[in-house]
Every structure is written in C-alpha cells, then in structure tokens.
Amino acid sequence: MNTDTNVLSPNPGVAANVDIDTLDVSDKWKRYFKGMQKYGGVQAPLLKSLPPDRRKAALKEMAPPISSFALAFVFGFFYYLVKGMWKKGLVLLAFVLVVVITVSFLLYLVGGETLANATRFLGGAIFGIMAPRDFYAFKVDGDDGWMPVRPF
Numbered sequence: 001m002n003t004d005t006n007v008l009s010p011n012p013g014v015a016a017n018v019d020i021d022t023l024d025v026s027d028k029w030k031r032y033f034k035g036m037q038k039y040g041g042v043q044a045p046l047l048k049s050l051p052p053d054r055r056k057a058a059l060k061e062m063a064p065p066i067s068s069f070a071l072a073f074v075f076g077f078f079y080y081l082v083k084g085m086w087k088k089g090l091v092l093l094a095f096v097l098v099v100v101i102t103v104s105f106l107l108y109l110v111g112g113e114t115l116a117n118a119t120r121f122l123g124g125a126i127f128g129i130m131a132p133r134d135f136y137a138f139k140v141d142g143d144d145g146w147m148p149v150r151p152f
Contacts, residue, residue, distance in 0.1 A: 018140050025139060028065040035061035036136050064132030072131035073124040079131060085138050087146045092130060096123035 020033045039047040039058060047058050072079040076096070080089025100119050107116035137143040 018142075020140065023139055026065070028067075029135070029139075032062065032064045032132065033136055033140050035063070037140060041141065042133050042137050068132045068135065069128040073128035076124060076127040079127065080134070083131075083135055083138070085134055085144075087144065088130075088134050088138075091146055092127060096126050099123075099126075 018037075020030050020037065023030065023033070025033070035058075036042070036044070039045075039062060044062070047055060047062070050058055075082075077089045077093045080086060080092070100123050103122065104116045104119045107113075107119065
C-alpha cells in the first residue's frame with residue numbers, strides 16, 4: 001500500500017497496484033475495490049471512456065456496499081473515525097457544519113422554516129455519499145490526508 005501521506009501524491013485517475021484480496025475488508029468491499037481499480041480508481045477515467053451501453057454494466061461492478069451509505073449517513077464523523085479516516089472525517093464535519101448552519105439560517109430568513117429543519121439531513125447525505133470513495137482512497141490508494149476531495 002502507498003504510505004505517502006501527501007494527498008496530492010496519489011496520481012489522480014491512476015489506480016494503485018495493491019493486492020485487494022489481501023486487504024482486511026469484507027468481500028463486498030473487495031468487490032467494490034476491484035471494480036473501482038478496474039476502471040481507474042476514484043476518478044474512473046476508463047469508465048468515462050466507455051460507450052453508454054457498457055457504462056451501465058460497469059457501474060454495477062463499481063457499486064459500493066449499501067450499508068456504507070446507511071452507516072455513514074447515520075453516524076457521520078464516527079463512521080469515518082471507526083474506519084480510520086479521522087482526518088477526512090474532521091474536515092467533512094467542519095464543512096457540513098458550516099454548510100448546514102449557513103443554509104438553515106438563509107432558509108429561515110426567507111421564511112422556509114420547514115426547509116430549514118430539513119437541512120439536518122444534508123450532513124448525513126454528504127457523509128453517506130463521500131464514504132465509499134474515501135474508503136477506497138484510504139485502503140487502496142493509501143490516501144490518509146486531510147483533503148476529502150482530491151483535485152481533479
């Protein structure tokens with residue numbers, strides 16, 4: 001596994017040469033990691049070059065375990081902490097707090113109290129969406145940096 005902690009170091013769009021079968025993750029995660037690696041990693045440049053009819057089948061290969069979305073949605077930062085991605089979890093938590101507070105305040109000012117109350121789910125959604133790709137970057141690419149999103 002790549003031990004370089006510089007978040008810019010893992011080559012964007014290039015899958016790492018890691019033996020996924022030896023990773024200490026479940027078979028569902030291994031299937032997801034293999035699908036991601038097959039199509040070029042987090043940015044999936046090979047997926048983007050596929051014709052539309054083959055892209056649908058490829059997306060099924062890259063589907064992360066559904067439990068990762070649900071657990072990250074419910075537990076947020078604590079999910080990242082348990083998975084060992086505490087740095088990204090802290091940055092995402094700070095980002096989520098700023099976004100949720102700002103959007104809630106703005107909606108409350110314009111009279112959207114109901115929508116302002118619904119923004120509490122926004123943080124969970126952000127954690128849920130980011131968790132699988134961050135876990136891939138952490139386990140396969142060795143990306144243990146602070147940046148939750150790599151520069152594209």
